[in-house]
Amino acid sequence: MTVVGHFGLSVRDQALEADVQAGLAAVEEGLIEATKSDVPFITEAAQHLVRAGGKRFRPLLVALAAQFGDPYAPGVVPSGVVVELTHLATLYHDDVMDEADVRRGVASANANWDNSVAVLTGDFLFARASHILADLGPEAVRIQAEAFERLVTGQILETAGPAEGQDPIDHYLEVIGGKTGSLIAVAGRFGAMMSGADERIVSILTQYGERIGVAFQLADDVLDISSETRESGKTPGTDLREGIPTLPVLYVRARAASSEATPEDRELAALLAGDLTDDARHAEALAGLRAHPALEQARRDTVRYAEAAREMLAPLPENAAKAALSGLCEAVVHRAG
Numbered sequence: 001m002t003v004v005g006h007f008g009l010s011v012r013d014q015a016l017e018a019d020v021q022a023g024l025a026a027v028e029e030g031l032i033e034a035t036k037s038d039v040p041f042i043t044e045a046a047q048h049l050v051r052a053g054g055k056r057f058r059p060l061l062v063a064l065a066a067q068f069g070d071p072y073a074p075g076v077v078p079s080g081v082v083v084e085l086t087h088l089a090t091l092y093h094d095d096v097m098d099e100a101d102v103r104r105g106v107a108s109a110n111a112n113w114d115n116s117v118a119v120l121t122g123d124f125l126f127a128r129a130s131h132i133l134a135d136l137g138p139e140a141v142r143i144q145a146e147a148f149e150r151l152v153t154g155q156i157l158e159t160a161g162p163a164e165g166q167d168p169i170d171h172y173l174e175v176i177g178g179k180t181g182s183l184i185a186v187a188g189r190f191g192a193m194m195s196g197a198d199e200r201i202v203s204i205l206t207q208y209g210e211r212i213g214v215a216f217q218l219a220d221d222v223l224d225i226s227s228e229t230r231e232s233g234k235t236p237g238t239d240l241r242e243g244i245p246t247l248p249v250l251y252v253r254a255r256a257a258s259s260e261a262t263p264e265d266r267e268l269a270a271l272l273a274g275d276l277t278d279d280a281r282h283a284e285a286l287a288g289l290r291a292h293p294a295l296e297q298a299r300r301d302t303v304r305y306a307e308a309a310r311e312m313l314a315p316l317p318e319n320a321a322k323a324a325l326s327g328l329c330e331a332v333v334h335r336a337g
Helices: 014-036 040-046 048-052 057-066 076-098 113-135 138-160 168-193 200-227 247-257 263-273 279-293 293-310 320-335
Strands: 002-005 008-009
Touching: 014 057, 014 076, 014 113, 040 048, 040 113, 048 076, 057 076, 057 200, 057 320, 076 113, 076 138, 076 168, 076 279, 113 138, 138 168, 168 200, 168 247, 168 263, 200 247, 200 279, 200 293, 200 320, 247 263, 247 279, 247 293, 263 279, 279 293, 293 320
Parallel strands: none
Antiparallel strands: 002 008
């Protein structure tokens, strides 16, 4: 049993392990090549987050999905590069919107240079992803465009907030389905499609990607509260400090507004609604969330989405790749504790 990739998936099949390792190494080379420019400063900025590492969850899913066809097909590795480049580009933009100082354990691009450089570097990465997509055919371009529209829509919905009368938790799940689930769904779809897998398998792996993508984000929500250190390089409570209402916070608010609210619920909700840039208030809020049932409720939701992803795999043929995809569900739940 060997751990594959930065995400930490355990693979029990040597042939699959070799294929996945080789695929991820080829994607890594592709990312370095795709972020080179004739302008040295652009290369430096574009490779800033590539070289900082990351879980490479999306290319990993591409590699596993490709096992249901020909994993050596020429479009597999480039499609893994496309989804990771797209993801990296969104991180540059997210850090500007969130005014983040740290990403993956290094200074964010906006902190290292400025917001303009970060935004334009993200645009550069989108352009490079589009260039690679053009060689993968019009269907790949269409799929990526639809996913990108969903991703941007999710970001806009997050910025706009829930519509009048809309449940904030339903709104939040819609947001992360767009922001996170859409691109991870594309990873599953591209891997299967580029490998020549039949349409039924492509559909299954697309839906699997959507569900595990939501579970992946919910696990991050839990980690932001519960962990002492963050795999992403962010410190605990980063979303909290930035005023981003993740699922545990939304559950506290819902509980505080209900007829069953306790004084402690209302007190914590009031604390969370205030300024958490102050270190003492931030520490108090973090401690309150860690002790509150809302955190466990968010963990249960993570498990529910991960199980829904696992259930999608049932019709697939029994092989090492199916077992590994099931293992990804376990890995996501494990991250949430």
